[in-house]
Amino acid sequence: MTPISIEQIPGTVTTATDAAVNMMPLGEYIFKRLEQVHNVRSVFGVPGDFQLSLLEHIYKTKLNWVGGCNELNSGYAADGYSRYTRSLGVLITTYGVGELSAINAVSGAFAEYSKILHIVGMPSTKVMTDEQLKKQHIHHLVPDLDSLKDSNHLVYADMVDKVCCAKKIIMNQDQILDDLDDLILQIFKTSRPGYLFLPVDLSDELVNAERLHSQSLEHIHKSFLEIKDSEEDRHITELANKVLEQVYNAKNPVILADVLADRYANGQELLQEFINKTNLHHYVTFMGKSLVSEYHPKFVGDYQGSLLSNPGIHENFVSSDLVLYVGPYINEMNTGKYTAEFKENTIILHADYLKIGQTIYRDAHFIKLLAKMNSIMDQTRVPINPLLQFPITKKFANIPSTAKINQSTLLSKLEAFIQPNDVLVCETGSVMFGLPDIKFPTGMRYIAQGFYLSIGMALPASVGVGCAMRDLGSSQRLILLEGDGSAQMTIQEISAFEHLKIKPIIFLLNNNGYTVERIIKGEHQSYNDVKPWNWLNCFKFFNVQEDSVRTAKIVEVTELTKALNSIETRSVTEGTLEFYEIILDQLDVPWRFHAMNSNRLLPKMD
Template structure:
């Protein structure tokens, strides 16, 4: 729900007969009630449906699925055992389910004829006004930019937004949750904007803009540098899932999926009317050049470091960024990884998968299983790469066994820095609850593979920059032909600069009354 994902939670229930008799069954609270868990789930999903005897089953299934696909949020569907094999009409299959990347129709209350209609400027005068207002503001702006956030990706607007920035000529930035939605190698890409946790010149460029198109904004604490976005509402346009905000005004029935294609055409026409794309003035060029240099500095692997010494974060992230290739799927665990990866440049077709808002420690290992399975359906599968911590891994380590079972071959980078480093940085540097029972990770893959030695696997441990650099440069290592575990030993207390900054911002935010 927090991460805006259209998940179907399909829940098996006892038969309608047993439910009606309030039988005391296992997996219940022993009180004869069978609606406790659906009631609990109602707070965590966009819609709850429970099939009952004599209800309109197919319509209810379609309704719940439709909510998930339209709103890009999870739904709950309870299915009693005695309804599995009931024969029903196939009539409902003739009506396609909504597609999450398509603009939703206008609801009857907003449609001029009282029936759902396509959301176009002809049917929706509010949408027409919004496009015109944004375009007029664009024409008057001297320094327009765009910021790409996560909901733009969830609703499939990445390709449309790329066309928009290219035809309008504006520079674009991304939040941590919006990382890799657009091409980070694009000449108009300006970097990651995270409020006060941004690189200084990037922050200056963004916050000095006089026309900001905020696409799919989700201003959570870690996604905004503890709510330090400094974007005056008067100069900001926000494209949301089901509305558009311009300045202090909000316009319903103008969702991002409807607005983006129409706005792209309008801005392209405006650029033509203005005689070409807006020129960047000398003073602004200097800020941009400073931002580009700061990005290069953040991405450069430090030279002159003791390659035989300890692996530090300031060396690790630039170096591992050079390991990434086109079509790679990189899963960044909640913790030091999700902060270290922010300013790492991704190849044009690589994808970053991160859980910035909910931030569940251990999430990434299970997510890697799902990503690796989904990648088998792609034309260009790419490599699946997990970067996690040894503490996070303990939360869901059993999913590595399922990876072996399903035959997927991800790279599993495990940062071993003797416990929960992100928790130590935020609160509890010496607290015992941030210590963990240390596993012998070199025995992990042999343990999960078991006696079936036909499954290709390999384990490595690296203690120095030289050892990791040699491994990452190895042509054989770069072939995704086996499941691999790479244990990266790092000193306790070291952390990415962005995490250190976030820890300070979090402390300041928590100290306010």
């Protein structure tokens, strides 16, 4: 008998007598549970024999299945989906060969506080529990080094402890009810990936689905941020007042906005509200780019320490007598190779702690503090910022180039091209280090892997971003800045755009190999070369219809100007896919990347 879904019975009231009516296959329950999570509309992955029975159930829901060309690409796409939605990216792979292919993408998500639920199809519960079956070496398994030892069927689950916030290994169908909810909560609480290991024989087992109605997950993405009782409210209020008193008593306080404010529910909105209410001078980090309005009258610029900031930025920053560092991620890339100066006058508002001077307060999530500070702030006591003490100069360096287009010209053209509310996905590569020189328009979203820096991430991530934009009905443009070397890693996923009816604007920067590596070492060594491809012909191979893509190879500045002027304002699902191959010198990088590498002299500035 086919089990009846509770959605088939209007007005169902759960009682002990009708428990059978609420029974549902576990696979269907998982997907319907995920449907309840904020902004989750698509699921990414690659089919495999250990999770096919699970995938069958997705078609009983409204979720979209987005199959990838490989598991790594699907992991990157789930990451991109999470970053755009500020919610959960769902990834489904099979045992061993699939999950290991995706682990690099999951590791990048972990390193950059991106929320992924990775569901892995596993061998059956019998294989893992029966004393005789446990001895069998099943396919996709790596046996023990000692051939006389039994197989460890959880060998891959043991590998992920350092790249996830939590993992759940499901051994019976009823266990999923609590474990799935707890895992999703932990993912949102930490903004890190989590793993669900699901044996192949459980997907069709029946579970009581009553909690789909009685305990919705609609608000789980921010439930842990709610102040739960009066005692916690007093604690948060006390700390919020401590921070505000520091602001009130300062003469020249400033705000430094960082990427974690983009990773938690309402973070970006609360931070912008705090900026608007205080009207203090403020900066963004390398990874915090586009987090706040760069056209706000008190926005100063991108702060990357004394090494990588534009002239005047660092000087103005360190002249302040109080720094509110909101949503910080302190790492090499985000601090200008640790040349950023955070003295005793720095207050750090982190997801894990509040630090005032040398005093650390736990249980003081910065989202809760921002919300409280916004509500209790006395704006009349906030100091009026003085004028900036040092002039600021933007560096578009005139770097020598054998190509007719150099990156300085490209960056200045891009600054004029990018419009309010555009979404820009940028690959790990040389151009990334020039973007801090661009003033982003209001409402624009910038998505890039600024710390983990796995090349090849951006193209499949833009598939995830495009799916998210489509799912949420966005009218924005999607722009991808890609490199020729990076694109060769994950180029298969360009075929997804046609299949999914997503129409990005792609600029492929062809500098004939691994330019970032050439600058570091081996300018002319063969290990930094890549095989030359005929990029404009790749769409035929990937079965992209001729009338749905527009391509051009751009060598001259006039050609670049003409191409940019021809691109219309449209949504991500309208018009044609546009692909422009831009020829650059193989040693042309923005000034900031030269500054990071002491083995090369800084270029002269005009």
